[in-house]
Amino acid sequence: MLFMQIIPAPQRHVPGNGFLRLGRELTVSFGDTVLAPLAEWFCADIERRTGICLTVGTKSGHADIDVALADDPEFAVVTPPLGVDPASPDTDESYILIVGDHRAQIKARQPVGAFRGLTSLLQLVAAAPRDSGGSVALQAQRLIDGPRFAWRGLSLDLARRFFPPVQIRRVIDLLALYKFNVLHLHLTDDVAWRIEAGRPAALRRPDGTFYTNSELQGLVDYAAKRFIAVVPEVDTPGHAAALVDLRPQLRSGRNVAHYKRVSGITQQSAWLDPELPETVEVMANVFQELAEIFPGRFFHVGGDEAWQMPDDVYRDYVRRLLPIVTALGKAPIGWQELVRANAAETQMIQFWMSQETFRGPGRGRPLPAETATLVAANAARTLADILDALRDHIKVVMSPSANCYLDVPYAEQSSDPAQALLHQHVGLRSYRPLRLEETFDWEPVTALGSDAKPLDVAGVEAAMWCETVQNFGDLTFALLPRLAGIAEKGWSMATSWTDHSTALGWHARLWNQDGLAFFRAESVPWSRRAAW
């Protein structure tokens, strides 16, 4: 059997006979000038990872690697994606990659497809062992590939932890490596308001604790070159204590709440009160300013855990907020609680509350009683949220906490004793720790419930909450290897844990090339040739 190192696994994969030998110097031809930026990216990345030096040739047909925009009758066998494309409904990510015994060839109908094909080839070349002369041998094969879901994302909590843009770019590179197309930035929360928009004029001077508009613009551009849409999240009405601190006129006398964290420390929370005229005014200005930076179709409005906010006031807030977003030409998306407002503008929600992640009795440090009561009351409504969404034909981005929350502690040990401390502090202790195989064991459509149909699913998104993450090393320890498993669920049809974990074993090599710390789970057959 041919050994498959590509993550996520391609739709169709036909092994061939023989090998393609790639030496230290290769020519690659790109059949169309619109592919020039891809050529630049591909050559630089291959060289950085492997030392193989690629020269871009002009004449198609004679190169070791040939990339072209072309149609092909074989594209007809690709199953078109389900769900919602974050960039445009006309996006076509499919590609054909042929590794023959003399050359490799990629065909795609759009540049994004060429990028996906190049990414597969890059994984094959970079994960393959090299001989003493530095060349690699790839087995002949033919891939015909395209995604299962059109929306494949990572939500990154930049409120609980500030990562400088240079580190966020490394996360974007990692997303591109696994064919994700959405970076959802959770930019505001109770503990911090990380954007310029909404800050009073006197507090807009860059101080390294929030992102300037031009830094955000830089991230949007960097991601766009990798075919990743950035979806900004401004989380309201709950989780808004930081904004209320910045703008005390948003205090209404009833909108400050408190809850206790696992540590027992009391955390302040606040919800935005729609009865204050300033509330709507501030939020309209915030979205207006963000619309100038984020060109994408979607804005995330949050909507989760508005602790101690009466339901009717929540509804009123959401119904005032969403028309502001749609008037800017943006489609709102929110956490699953958003359906409770029953607003006409709600077209997409993000499902997150899977019951089984919350720690039962006797499973270690439970949440303080009063917080546990709040969380449990919210979680008890999860089924109704989803049934309401399905009834109203609202599309659902799947982020069930048991499968997509990268801050759920790892249950297995690391095969590297030096990771013991990291293992102890990364991950929220209020969740039941899960083994990689358990988090991998899910199906995005059936996870939505027995009433759900494939068309109800907009896509799949991992969520990286950063309460327990202190630095970039902690971040990538939590991202890897689970993020690669979520890529599988978003792009591929059923892949077994055995196949996936075998492929993971080889991908350590890529993470090492990128200098990324990862959890060396004892349950993964790490390839010794992947060398740490």
Ligand code: TNX
């Ligand atoms: C719930 S998920 C939250 C976040 C926390 C996360 C920790 C969601 C919409 N809200 O505020 O960071 O749990 O896993």
